[in-house]
Amino acid sequence: MLALADCNNFYASCERVFQPHLEGKPILVLSNNDGCVIARSNESKALGIKMGVPVFQVKNTIEQHNIQVFSSNFTLYGDLSKRVMSTIRQEVKAIEVYSIDEAFMDFSGEGKHLEKGIDLKKKVQQHIGIPISIGIAPTKTLCKVAGLIAKTHTKSGVFVLKDKAIIERALKWLPVEELWGVGRRHARKLNDVGIKTAYDLCRADDSWIRRRLSVVGLRMVKELRGTPCFPLEEQASKKKNICTSRSFGKSISNIEGLKEAVSNYANSCAYKLRKQQGCASRISVFIHTNPFKPTDKQYRGFTSLILDTPSNDSIELVRLALKCLEKIYRSDCTYKKAGVIVSDISPQQQQQLSLFDTINRQKHQSIMTALDSINDKFGKDKVHLAVQGYGRRWKMKQEQLSPCYSTRIEDALRVYL
DNA sequence: TCTGGGGTCCTAGGACCC
DNA sequence: TCTGGGGTCCTAGGACCC
Incomplete structure (x- = not known):
């Protein structure tokens, strides 16, 4: 038997953990730039707010019912997710973390499945304060069905489909x-x-x-029909493509602004590559105008470069990304979004060096290692390349951001006795 | 005025090889 | 008049997931 644990209204629940007075009140969590609704508490669902709608379309409902609105705080959600998963991990034989708010588990063996599920749900609630539902069944797809029933048709939040x-x-x-x-x-x-x-x-x-x-x-x-086809995969597989892209809080029409954004995204891709010990041999850059403004001139630029030697070096990838940008940039457009994709990823350990290589790879690697250890300790981009800039004109709109209660010491709650 | 950001896998078709 | 049979690799597009 397998089981699926699914956090209820995860992002909304995360906001509630540190603001328990919001229990029972309608909550919304918004996408980057506070554009769309990406998570809703049950109370907001009941008010008819649909997943994915642009916020401005439900502005009236928000005001009328005094709905609490949050910008997305992925640092907070990611950290609480980790904690939920580690609580689950202690209770089961094997776990596959399927997404930020879901995990499949090995539920085979002795013991009553329903009781075991109820017990696990209670533990997660107690340890982390996040409510979950559990679906138990012989295959992953049936677990999904069971989870749906658990959420909508049970009091316990646990359902066995056997x-x-x-x-x-x-x-x-x-x-x-x-x-x-x-x-x-x-x-x-x-x-x-x-x-x-x-x-x-x-x-x-x-x-x-x-x-x-x-x-x-x-x-x-x-x-x-009951035949397992999707096994439990405990080892998270390495990514085959890595993408960092953002819509801009404000449109950008000059290349300087785009350069700054693109170098930041390329740097982020390089960082993610290093974290999974991979090197990419292809880098792509795209830029888009705003498709929701049909009166504006529309343009989507995309191009790639192949690397002779696969790399995860920020300095090199940023340089190549900017080269791509130069190729696709058009000065007569106003841009709303840009992104960098690295692909054709191979393990860092087995790199074939190019005959005509001019980069001192060992030196660059030492720089990257130093960079990462400083930034991991003191905060993202504390040390960064000059091209990444300080202006952040391209930055996201996040007007309702909650504190990073569990990951930044300055943001920790203070308790007065 | 205001509209997210990541990923995966499969298939069909083209280019090329012998 | 008649025009093979087997592959591989790559890419774009379509479908799905959270």
């Missing part, structure tokens, strides 16, 4: 578009041919599913 009859009942109840692996496109395709529920899909012909939903869809259906 008996054949209960699985069948659950699948007949579940609309096909709610399935893990069925997105909007597939849902429409399936609905068009009369497949409305997960149960309908289970009864469809294998070769038909294979043709319409590819092998990925077929695996999912097999899992619904």
